[in-house]
Amino acid sequence: xxxxxxxxxxxxxxxxxxxxxxxxxxxxxxxxxxxxxxxxxxxxxxxxxxxxxxxxxxxxxxxxxxxxxxxxxxxxxxxxxxxxxxxxxxxxxxxxxxxxxxxxxxxxxxxxxxxxxxxxxxxxxxxxxxxxxxxxxxxxxxxxxxxxxxxxxxxxxxxxxxxxxxxxxxxxxxxxxxxxxxxxxxxxxxxxxxxxx
Amino acid sequence: xxxxxxxxxxxxxxxxxxxxxxxxxxxxxxxxxxxxxxxxxxxxxxxxxxxxxxxxxxxxxxxxxxxxxxxxxxxxxxxxxxxxxxxxxxxxxxxxxxxxxxxxxxxxxxxxxxxxxxxxxxxxxxxxxxxxxxxxxxxxxxxxxxxxxxxxxxxxxxxxxxxxxxxxxxxxxxxxxxxxxxxxxxxxxxxxxxxxx
DNA sequence: GACAGTTTAGGACGAATGTCCTAATTCCTA
DNA sequence: TAGGAATTAGGACATTCGTCCTAAACTGTC
Numbered sequence: 001x002x003x004x005x006x007x008x009x010x011x012x013x014x015x016x017x018x019x020x021x022x023x024x025x026x027x028x029x030x031x032x033x034x035x036x037x038x039x040x041x042x043x044x045x046x047x048x049x050x051x052x053x054x055x056x057x058x059x060x061x062x063x064x065x066x067x068x069x070x071x072x073x074x075x076x077x078x079x080x081x082x083x084x085x086x087x088x089x090x091x092x093x094x095x096x097x098x099x100x101x102x103x104x105x106x107x108x109x110x111x112x113x114x115x116x117x118x119x120x121x122x123x124x125x126x127x128x129x130x131x132x133x134x135x136x137x138x139x140x141x142x143x144x145x146x147x148x149x150x151x152x153x154x155x156x157x158x159x160x161x162x163x164x165x166x167x168x169x170x171x172x173x174x175x176x177x178x179x180x181x182x183x184x185x186x187x188x189x190x191x192x193x194x195x196x197x
Numbered sequence: 198x199x200x201x202x203x204x205x206x207x208x209x210x211x212x213x214x215x216x217x218x219x220x221x222x223x224x225x226x227x228x229x230x231x232x233x234x235x236x237x238x239x240x241x242x243x244x245x246x247x248x249x250x251x252x253x254x255x256x257x258x259x260x261x262x263x264x265x266x267x268x269x270x271x272x273x274x275x276x277x278x279x280x281x282x283x284x285x286x287x288x289x290x291x292x293x294x295x296x297x298x299x300x301x302x303x304x305x306x307x308x309x310x311x312x313x314x315x316x317x318x319x320x321x322x323x324x325x326x327x328x329x330x331x332x333x334x335x336x337x338x339x340x341x342x343x344x345x346x347x348x349x350x351x352x353x354x355x356x357x358x359x360x361x362x363x364x365x366x367x368x369x370x371x372x373x374x375x376x377x378x379x380x381x382x383x384x385x386x387x388x389x390x391x392x393x394x
Numbered sequence: 395g396a397c398a399g400t401t402t403a404g405g406a407c408g409a410a411t412g413t414c415c416t417a418a419t420t421c422c423t424a
Numbered sequence: 425t426a427g428g429a430a431t432t433a434g435g436a437c438a439t440t441c442g443t444c445c446t447a448a449a450c451t452g453t454c
């Protein structure tokens with residue numbers, strides 16, 4: 001039951017593999033090989049594959065809550081805190097370029113397959129949504145805070161998807177800057193500073 | 198070799214199933230059952246699973262080219278043509294809510310798995326990108342046309358992902374309206390018409 | 395040192411997978 | 425209409441999948 005128990009190591013490897021390969025494409029054998037235990041041992045810790053998935057999702061929810069709490073504690077301005085969120089795209093750009101956004105890909109896969117746990121996976125989005133919503137409220141946008149939160153979520157999702165598919169890391173970095181600018185100024189920094197006619 | 202040949206029917210069913218379940222999660226047996234032929238017959242038309250995938254991708258590329266050509270021929274203004282693109286989100290909203298964007302999900306899956314055909318799948322994005330680029334050029338934004346195209350692509354991708362994961366069809370419809378507004382006015386219609394401070 | 399409970403390894407299981415073979419049937423052409 | 429090519433059905437194949445069982449090894453307690 002210690003932090004480095006076999007169970008904990010299984011969850012860590014499963015978490016990584018589910019991100020890198022997707023849930024359906026991650027097998028018991030893959031995870032067991034990653035943890036370096038026998039497949040039989042596996043069943044002692046998790047009775048079904050879905051049970052691992054649920055555990056991984058709950059773990060991600062917990063990790064995300066802690067991350068958001070940390071950002072909230074930093075004492076910076078609301079705009080700066082929102083930029084913390086935006087900049088995870090840059091921080092994790094190597095993995096995002098390879099595997100996409102961990103939140104979006106899992107929620108997408110489970111929703112598409114009509115999996116029982118798709119709701120819990122999507123709850124990760126809700127976590128970010130509500131946190132962003134609070135930040136926009138503190139920024140003086142109480143009336144439309146949730147809409148702004150959804151807008152920023154969608155924006156960052158799209159950037160992750162497109163940068164990964166088109167292998168365009170410069171695009172990812174450029175868009176992160178534009179998002180931060182948008183948060184600070186409230187205006188979209190249309191490229192080249194022109195208006196569409 | 199006619200239009201309704203077995204081969205053509207296989208491609209159609211494979212196209213649909215690959216969209217609905219993803220490539221790895223679509224089996225020979227699934228497709229064969231959909232076409233109502235034996236699995237053995239299958240091998241006469243396609244030697245490997247990857248061969249079907251390639252055929253489906255090429256078919257999607259062709260279909261998309263025709264679609265874009267049609268939009269280009271309608272003789273409307275460039276802004277109206279761009280809105281044609283944006284509104285496919287609404288037109289296909291039922292399937293998008295269930296299975297996400299067909300372009301983004303396939304490109305994402307293949308990129309993540311490091312599949313040989315990921316580049317061709319991403320070429321679908323390039324098709325839209327170049328088409329949008331041309332429209333923005335005709336709209337008098339030659340210098341930053343490509344950046345605007347990427348921006349709109351990312352925006353629509355994010356909206357599809359988020360609407361599907363959070364089962365929020367109203368969000369999808371609202372964002373489509375905002376995108377069309379953005380194309381016409383060149384300004385982002387920030388919710389509630391306020392500016393961030 | 396004996397014992398109970400936990401953890402582990404190894405493998406069995408039926409089902410499903412992608413691939414491939416063979417033998418029928420259908421179709422077109424000479 | 426006869427013969428050859430194209431198409432089809434059915435199943436064999438090795439492998440992998442999630443699941444589950446059993447027996448050995450380990451752990452801590454009296």
